[in-house]
Amino acid sequence: MKQKKSKTIYKKQDNMVGYLMLAPWLVGFIGMWLIPAVISLYYSFTDFNLLNTPKIIGFANYIRVFTEDESFIQALKVTFLYVLILVPLRLAFALFVAMLLNKKHVGLGLYRTLYYVPSIIGGSIAVSVVWKQIFGNKGVVMTLLSVFGIHQTTSLLGNPKTALSVIILMGVWQFGSSMLIFLSALKQIPFALYESAMVDGAKPAYTFVKITLPMLTPTIFFNLILQIINGFRVFTESYVITDGGPLDSTLSYVLYLYRRAFTYFDMGYSCALAWILVAIIAVFTVIIFKSQKSWVYYESEEG
Template sequence: MRLKHKKRRGYSNGLGYILLSPWLFGFILMHLLPMLVSLYLSFTNFNMLSAPKFIGVGNYVRMFTQDKTFWKALGVTFTYVFALVPLRLAFALAIAMLLNTSHRGLSIYRTFYYIPSIIGGSIAVSIVWKQMFGNGGVLMSLLAAVGISQKTSLLGNPNTAIYSLVLLGVWQFGSSMLIFLSSLKQIPMSLYESAKIDGARFWGSFVNITIPMLTPTLFFNLILQVINAFRAFTESYVVTDGGPLDRTLFYVLYLYRRAFNYFDMGYSSAMAWILVIIISVFTAVLFKTQNGWVHYESKGGMN
């Protein structure tokens, strides 16, 4: 008992900070300092060659009032996030429910559904996507084989190119699926059994048991996926290079181009901070709404 007491009260600042030092050093050098510098740069005109020139909120004003491409990139990114996140989560949940049954071979199927998530972010996959949905690719040759000949490919058409990127994202539903699957397994079977006795069918059980019990997981998945989708870059850089006509120009790709193609470092930093604000607002709003729809068991269970 005495030892336990000592454990609770005793501080080992020296040892603590020694063991924490690699992370702490990195946090200060790679996160805190760069963030402060970036915040400062966002109020300057800076091209890497001469010293940053303070211009107040000039970059932000220019962004909101003069830069049409900024608005375009913002629009593209919102379209992407709002199309991708619900679709990916719906797929993830549907497949997780399919796999939360008692059949043979479940682990093999799970493997197949999960592999795309593992490799999805790689350049190799972006290359595959570019060729599959580009000119003469899989989609066009398949359509041609059934007698539908197309002049432009899915990627070449400004109106549809973004959806091939959404498809690439939905294809990677595996991680969300695994998270859903593990919380589906924690829903007590007795709930379903008593619902069945009360005459509930599949849909009734799904709406009244599965969904409420899953809301904490859904909430968690939603936040993760929204943050990730806003930060997407590789897809737009490799598969479409932002085109055609900037219709797949993701926010982060435009930010990258501003910094490293135009050496407009101050402007690019300002764009990065706007992204931080957008992501924070989304996260905050989701957290605010959670009282309305997320049911935590400790708060008295479902509904």
């Protein structure tokens, strides 16, 4: 009996320590995410402009989004196009660099650090301002084009056909986090697989397709989820570099949501937009999770 009581007391103390260690995250989750999310959901069903008392109007905000708001459609198109182009390019480039850094080179640690730096500072206001100057009317890009005899009166950022490509290029430049994840996964692939392939006379392209890619599919799946979520949340680049212009060609969804909330003070409507974005991201996440059985290889499921 004494042993059972001591075990019970030990388990309770152990659980208390666990809850104590979890407390900072739990307080942050409840205070900084859960409560604001519930409040936002409530406001999405109200007419609220930050000055008046919220007035419940049911699904009117959601109906208005899908039936009256042309800017919503434009922001959705821009964001979908951004994600569709950015995610494959960023993942492909991250994997390419990771494979280069997976080989033995002098100063390899320095190279890894340098390649990761853009991901640390890439989404900052300061870098976005620098990026705007580089591709602006008097920037480096326009100067180089004129040196090679290509004279243009409008910069890449001022042209509706090319402005979004600059934003996408900046997004691809921030490939460091995905690269490190790929690099870690590459080191987990057993070298014996490559040795067997070399003995059989397999070429590098064959080993990449038949060994590297299948073994990396769980990591590709993980990176794909993260990058799609981050892609839909793009804001700083569109806001600082182009402010959604020209002609709303770079108007991202989150930037439009921000405008509705803090430019037009239509807080109830912006909350509805936010929850629509949550639903869109959730749908894409579920689809990718459902599809993993057909293309993601887990070594533990073999046989």
